[in-house]
Amino acid sequence: MCYAIPAKVIKIKGLIAIVDYFGEKRKILLDLDDIKVGDYVYAQGGILVRKIPQEEALIILEAWKDIFLELQKTDAALSQLDQSQFSQNALAVLQKVNLRKSLNQSEMKTLFELEDLQELSVLYEIANHVRQREHGNACCIHGIIEFSNYCTNNCYYCGIRKDSAIQRYRMDVNEVISVAKHAVDEYGFKALVLQSGEDYWYDEKKLVEVVKAIRAMGVLVFLSIGSRDQALYQKLYDVGARACLLRFETSNEALFDKLRPGTTLKDRVDLIKAIKKMGYVLATGFIIGLPGATLDDLINDILLTRYLMPDMYSFGPLIPTKGTPLANCPMVSKELVLKTIAVSRFVDSNANILVTTALETLEPGAKREGLMGGANSLMINVTPARYRDLYNIYDNKAGNEDSINNNIQKTLELLKSLGRAPTDLGVH
Ligand code: SF4
Numbered sequence: 001m002c003y004a005i006p007a008k009v010i011k012i013k014g015l016i017a018i019v020d021y022f023g024e025k026r027k028i029l030l031d032l033d034d035i036k037v038g039d040y041v042y043a044q045g046g047i048l049v050r051k052i053p054q055e056e057a058l059i060i061l062e063a064w065k066d067i068f069l070e071l072q073k074t075d076a077a078l079s080q081l082d083q084s085q086f087s088q089n090a091l092a093v094l095q096k097v098n099l100r101k102s103l104n105q106s107e108m109k110t111l112f113e114l115e116d117l118q119e120l121s122v123l124y125e126i127a128n129h130v131r132q133r134e135h136g137n138a139c140c141i142h143g144i145i146e147f148s149n150y151c152t153n154n155c156y157y158c159g160i161r162k163d164s165a166i167q168r169y170r171m172d173v174n175e176v177i178s179v180a181k182h183a184v185d186e187y188g189f190k191a192l193v194l195q196s197g198e199d200y201w202y203d204e205k206k207l208v209e210v211v212k213a214i215r216a217m218g219v220l221v222f223l224s225i226g227s228r229d230q231a232l233y234q235k236l237y238d239v240g241a242r243a244c245l246l247r248f249e250t251s252n253e254a255l256f257d258k259l260r261p262g263t264t265l266k267d268r269v270d271l272i273k274a275i276k277k278m279g280y281v282l283a284t285g286f287i288i289g290l291p292g293a294t295l296d297d298l299i300n301d302i303l304l305t306r307y308l309m310p311d312m313y314s315f316g317p318l319i320p321t322k323g324t325p326l327a328n329c330p331m332v333s334k335e336l337v338l339k340t341i342a343v344s345r346f347v348d349s350n351a352n353i354l355v356t357t358a359l360e361t362l363e364p365g366a367k368r369e370g371l372m373g374g375a376n377s378l379m380i381n382v383t384p385a386r387y388r389d390l391y392n393i394y395d396n397k398a399g400n401e402d403s404i405n406n407n408i409q410k411t412l413e414l415l416k417s418l419g420r421a422p423t424d425l426g427v428h
């Protein structure tokens with residue numbers, strides 16, 4: 001199986017290369033020495049992760065060629081627009097989107113306040129159209145390994161918070177490396193997200209060992225390990241980690257203080273900015289539907305995300321989870337999440353927007369709707385089955401009951417039905 005199509009390097013200028021996927025050009029960052037024009041490479045998150053021999057690349061490209069063109073056609077057909085049923089008010093806002101003008105807060109609100117199902121369906125169609133216009137049918141697929149559910153924090157919304165009476169587990173260094181190797185060799189992943197609670201048993205030495213070993217497999221090493229020291233993040237960058245997922249969770253300072261005791265929004269945002277400055281591919285975002293959050297807060301969440309200039313938007317709904325202080329909160333509506341994807345796509349048309357497992361957990365099939373409403377990236381859980389239920393950041397996580405193979409198969413079928421191809425989105 002293959003979760004990335006090889007690209008041909010057609011131009012190099014300094015640290016930037018232009019690569020070609022069947023005629024589509026993308027800009028990527030060179031992160032390996034000895035790359036020259038004419039080489040074939042894999043890129044992930046806009047970063048070159050591996051060079052591959054020409055003969056191997058040509059065989060893979062030959063196998064992909066017809067499929068890719070077919071996928072392109074499917075995607076283009078599914079991205080056609082029908083704005084006939086739209087109210088004048090909303091249509092005026094969407095004209096701005098079409099003209100690539102940025103939306104102000106009141107225009108964003110107008111879109112969030114749409115309720116008519118016909119109008120909402122056109123809203124999602126337009127978000128999908130903008131996604132297609134900006135990125136073609138490219139879709140990022142990352143594998144995620146949840147390697148420890150220990151955490152020193154007590155975030156109110158999180159099922160693995162320190163005070164949760166759950167069974168704890170932690171893979172040791174060798175196990176993480178061997179799970180990653182399996183994901184690369186057996187399933188073909190070219191990017192792996194390493195996720196844990198804030199677990200200080202994993203000190204610099206252990207994390208360095210993990211990052212070095214996985215980077216040597218020729219994949220993008222993507223960290224999701226929480227608010228660790230800037231010096232640690234710098235060290236991990238220096239040994240090969242290149243992407244980082246760190247959400248700020250809410251832009252409302254009072255809410256942040258209440259729901260993430262002992263931490264501050266300012267420290268979190270400062271760390272996110274520092275990580276971006278170090279050169280990491282940054283994924284950040286927020287939780288939709290925290291108790292007390294208003295529509296203005298949600299709009300500010302989107303605007304703070306854009307201000308942080310991430311390479312990937314990552315946001316999902318609050319899923320009330322047993323044993324947490326937010327266990328009795330109401331469920332967020334699927335429509336609110338889909339509107340957030342669409343509005344984020346309009347606010348930052350270049351964005352890479354992740355469709356989260358939490359959305360699919362809200363309603364089976366919602367992942368498809370997210371991808372058809374402006375999103376263009378997803379993750380597949382490759383954590384061994386014996387740990388998956390224990391990484392219970394929220395209840396009833398979609399896909400946990402399926403084997404890794406089944407999850408991969410279902411995802412590939414979904415992407416095929418939508419005409420999406422695993423080409424890299426490049427950098428902008
Ligand atoms: S959200 Fe992250 S930092 Fe907070 S308790 Fe959960 S794992 Fe720990």
